[in-house]
Amino acid sequence: MNPAVTTNTAATDIVVLDRVSFTYEHAAQPALGDVTLRLPAGARIAITGPTGAGKTTLCMLLNGLIPHLYEGRLTGQVRVAGHDVARETVPQIVRDVGLVMQDPETQLTGRTVEEDAAVGPANLGCPRGVVRRRVDEALAMVGLSDLATRPTDQLSGGESQRLAIAGILAMEPRVLVLDEPTSELDPAGAATVVDLVRRLAREQARTIVLVGHDPDLIAGWADLVVVVREGAVAFVGTPRELYRDPDRVCGLGLPAPQVTELGWRLVASGVLPADDLPFTLADAERVLLPRLAVGSTIPAQPAVPAPAANTSPRRPADVRTPPPTTPAIEVAGLTHTYSPGVTALADVDLTIDQGEFVALVGGNGAGKTTFAKHLNGLLRPSAGSVRVAGEDIAGRAVGELARLVGYVFQNPDHQIFCSSVAEEVAYGLRQQGAPEDEIDQSVARVLELVGLSTVADRHPFRLGKGQRQRLAVASVLALSPSILVIDEPTTGQDLAGTRSMMGLIDELHRSGHTVVLITHDMSLVARHAKRVCVFVDGRLAADRTPRDLFAQPDLLSRACLEVPPITRLAGTLADKLTAAGRPDAVDPATLDVASLAASLTDLLASTDAR
Amino acid sequence: MLADYQPADTLPHRLDPRPKLLAFAVGVVAFFLFAHPLANLVLVVIAFGLCAWAKVSHRRLLPVVVPLLPLLVLIPVLSAVSYGPARFDGSAARVLFHLVPGTDHLPFTVGGLLTGCTLALRLLGMVALTTALTVSTPIDGIVQLMRKARxxxxxxxxxxxxxxxxxxxxxxxxxxxxxxxxxxxxxxxxxxxxxxxxxxxxxxxxxxxxxxxxxxxxxxxxxRGYGASRKVASLYEIRMRARDWVAVAALTVVLGAVVALRIRWGSWGF
Incomplete structure (x- = not known):
């Protein structure tokens, strides 16, 4: 705890929680236990912590949804923007405290963008003229003025969430609470929302409380971080105070900014003083460039497409020795047209060998999901062919193809319907008419594989989100497909959830499965995939190793992809070093913290010696 | 059904929802004022004429009408055998045949058949009127109407x-x-x-x-402050223009004419 922040005078605190505990009706454990917290007015506050720690409960407590909509036992005092939350009604509190929730789809109630933004101020009783002005201002603020008359069901995820924020902004709250506003969005949509949050904080004098997991956003944006863990406040302080100490960050189960992880290593090996630990990319450049003796004295060079000349034109397929077996997937001239004039995929050729780990990346609507849905027949080609294990799949039913290609969807709740975990896994095989003893064996094998054996008889809805996702994987694995297509498996998961899911996928890959991973997350690509296919506007724009891809920032930006901060730092350092006559000192396409730390340790040590 | 709006540039599309609802009401009243199938057939033709005016496409109309066809046959048949001849006077009381041959069970009456035809035509007419209304009126219009109606x-x-x-x-x-x-x-x-x-x-x-x-x-x-205030403003308001008032006047004349016809010649019952 940071006493300087928590013992501030009450006059400037807009949120005051005094020994607050809350237990949901029918729950055995309190969701929040004895929380005391003071948040200063006008500050940018980040709340973080593992899934299920009580962050959402805390948010709903701030505008009175708890205890007025979600009932339970509340003790202690909650005062937000002058309102006594337990005594006043939600309609009174929401005039000053706005809450944006995770799922954008259920937050929009209007038919068109402007009608939806008008709902809040209209409900507050504003006359039409005022409603009009507030709607226009709010839409301008979130960048949706051009879409004012568009029906809300035609918005992308990112646009929907920005509209949800506009709907709350139009009510002009003094405190804006955003509960994981990016957790249900693809990273491209998430990036637009993050941009908006950063801008809001600069332009407005209001207090913003943001719940989220992204360490780079927290480090660069927040004035104050609150870490919630198991229903209690485990830390309050500035981002610097939090991320300074590796043991504390790991102990709290939090991810740290990649540049800070790099800094920890450099500090540990004695080449960087602890006071210069970087927290943002800008920090890292500021402390590292002068030390590498390539500081501001060297003019910035235009980004060179690195050693592209000798590596990038080669496709990984040319590098490998020819595979001895038939390829897992052969796609030739694949074109898909949804309706006349709307081409989602244009003339895609792609061969994936057995046992490969391929990532399909690209922005929203670039065609990667459309492509993947052709692999198990959910979509049929408008032109071209798809061969799986050497056979053309035209005319074969999806249910039949499920034995060759397993497709794991993003949201496990779209398929769970049985009353036990084991039944859920058995469903596909039953549908295929498999004999009972084969079903029993497969279910046991698959549950063992995904680590759900101990909960085989449990009701699926009583599992946590991470376990439900494993169940979805298990129900696909039951049919023993050798190819797995996995769509965005880590969206909205915390560090532990992401690690556990990706660990499972790595394990399946090692056990011989061909893995096709659809993702927007470049750090996942860097860490797990051996080959990456980039989709841009329905075409396959690139097909290479992650290393080669990261050496091409122009291609990445064309595909609306974000490079991991560590790779961006490596790129900048390599450019400056090359300009200073030291090429090859740093690999510009570094994918992980450890290898950049190793080369920087050597460089810094030798610079010091000189 | 309500989400069937199809944008087009026709007079029914341009009218305010209120005169359109009045037209719908006049149509419904007309159907119920006349009992003879011939009068209802004329009204059905007019209703489909309105559909054509609002440029309702075949693709819109067929999925609504085709499933009704068995019903349109079944209603007259069932009606013909479910009314006894005692319910009618004159020629309408004539029994054409009995559904169970050689007995007095289930007499097939002319009056029952005609009544059934009227019911079937009314059903078909209502469907046509509703389609013409919903295809030419966006949901916003209907919602505005609900607000105006308090x-x-x-x-x-x-x-x-x-x-x-x-x-x-x-x-x-x-x-x-x-x-x-x-x-x-x-x-x-x-x-x-x-x-x-x-x-x-x-x-x-x-x-x-x-x-x-x-x-x-x-x-x-x-x-979003639901329940904070009883007076809720809406972003737009529907407004009656000259053509809407003309439509209201015309519809009032039509309603008067229909009622006069009914009084002058009766319900065309049988």
Whole structure:
């Protein structure tokens, strides 16, 4: 705890929680236990912590949804923007405290963008003229003025969430609470929302409380971080105070900014003083460039497409020795047209060998999901062919193809319907008419594989989100497909959830499965995939190793992809070093913290010696 | 049905929803003022004429009318055998034959047949009138109408929200179907029983999902100040123009004429 922040005078605190505990009706454990917290007015506050720690409960407590909509036992005092939350009604509190929730789809109630933004101020009783002005201002603020008359069901995820924020902004709250506003969005949509949050904080004098997991956003944006863990406040302080100490960050189960992880290593090996630990990319450049003796004295060079000349034109397929077996997937001239004039995929050729780990990346609507849905027949080609294990799949039913290609969807709740975990896994095989003893064996094998054996008889809805996702994987694995297509498996998961899911996928890959991973997350690509296919506007724009891809920032930006901060730092350092006559000192396409730390340790040590 | 709006540039599209609703009401009244099938047939022709005026396409109309056809045959037949001859006077009381031959059971009466034809034509006419109205009126217009009619705000809100979630639920249903098929489900496998069985793995996740959405929606409504004020402004307001007043006047004349006809010549009963 940071006493300087928590013992501030009450006059400037807009949120005051005094020994607050809350237990949901029918729950055995309190969701929040004895929380005391003071948040200063006008500050940018980040709340973080593992899934299920009580962050959402805390948010709903701030505008009175708890205890007025979600009932339970509340003790202690909650005062937000002058309102006594337990005594006043939600309609009174929401005039000053706005809450944006995770799922954008259920937050929009209007038919068109402007009608939806008008709902809040209209409900507050504003006359039409005022409603009009507030709607226009709010839409301008979130960048949706051009879409004012568009029906809300035609918005992308990112646009929907920005509209949800506009709907709350139009009510002009003094405190804006955003509960994981990016957790249900693809990273491209998430990036637009993050941009908006950063801008809001600069332009407005209001207090913003943001719940989220992204360490780079927290480090660069927040004035104050609150870490919630198991229903209690485990830390309050500035981002610097939090991320300074590796043991504390790991102990709290939090991810740290990649540049800070790099800094920890450099500090540990004695080449960087602890006071210069970087927290943002800008920090890292500021402390590292002068030390590498390539500081501001060297003019910035235009980004060179690195050693592209000798590596990038080669496709990984040319590098490998020819595979001895038939390829897992052969796609030739694949074109898909949804309706006349709307081409989602244009003339895609792609061969994936057995046992490969391929990532399909690209922005929203670039065609990667459309492509993947052709692999198990959910979509049929408008032109071209798809061969799986050497056979053309035209005319074969999806249910039949499920034995060759397993497709794991993003949201496990779209398929769970049985009353036990084991039944859920058995469903596909039953549908295929498999004999009972084969079903029993497969279910046991698959549950063992995904680590759900101990909960085989449990009701699926009583599992946590991470376990439900494993169940979805298990129900696909039951049919023993050798190819797995996995769509965005880590969206909205915390560090532990992401690690556990990706660990499972790595394990399946090692056990011989061909893995096709659809993702927007470049750090996942860097860490797990051996080959990456980039989709841009329905075409396959690139097909290479992650290393080669990261050496091409122009291609990445064309595909609306974000490079991991560590790779961006490596790129900048390599450019400056090359300009200073030291090429090859740093690999510009570094994918992980450890290898950049190793080369920087050597460089810094030798610079010091000189 | 309500979400059937099809943009086009016709007079029915340009009219304010209020004269259109009046037209609909006049149509309904006319159907019920006359009992003879011939009068109703004329009205049905007019109703389909309105559909043509509003440029309702065949693709819109056929899926609505075709499923009605068995009903349109069944209603006159059932009606013919369910009224006894004692219910009618004169020629209408004539019994053409008995449905059970050689007995007095289930007499097939002319009056019953005519009554049935009237009922069937009224049904067809209502469908045509409703289609003409919904195809030419956007939901916003209908909602505005509900507000103008001073229907309680919660009711209006309910309709708007329900309409707003139709495409969402449709999309969710497709996602659930894809997910089930991708793990081996054979939803398209035939037979009545098979279809019903295939329903469960789609409906259960969909139901769970809609409960979760309803829960979220309740929270979202409160977040947006639902219930904070009784007076809720709307962004736009429908306004009666000259052509709308002309339409109202014309419709009033039509209503008067229809009522006069009825008084002058009776209901054309039999």
């Amino acid at each position: 229907l309680p705000y919660p009711l209006t809100f309910l309709v708007v929200t329900a309409l707003r979630f139709v495409p969402t639920m449709h999309r969710r249903a497709e996602q659930v179907q894809d997910a089930q098929r991708a793990r081996g489900a054979r939803l398209e496998r035939g037979g009545m029983l098979g279809r019903v069985r295939a329903f469960v793995p789609v409906m259960v996740p969909l139901l769970a999902e809609s409960l979760r959405m309803a829960d979220n929606l309740a929270a979202a409504m409160l977040n």
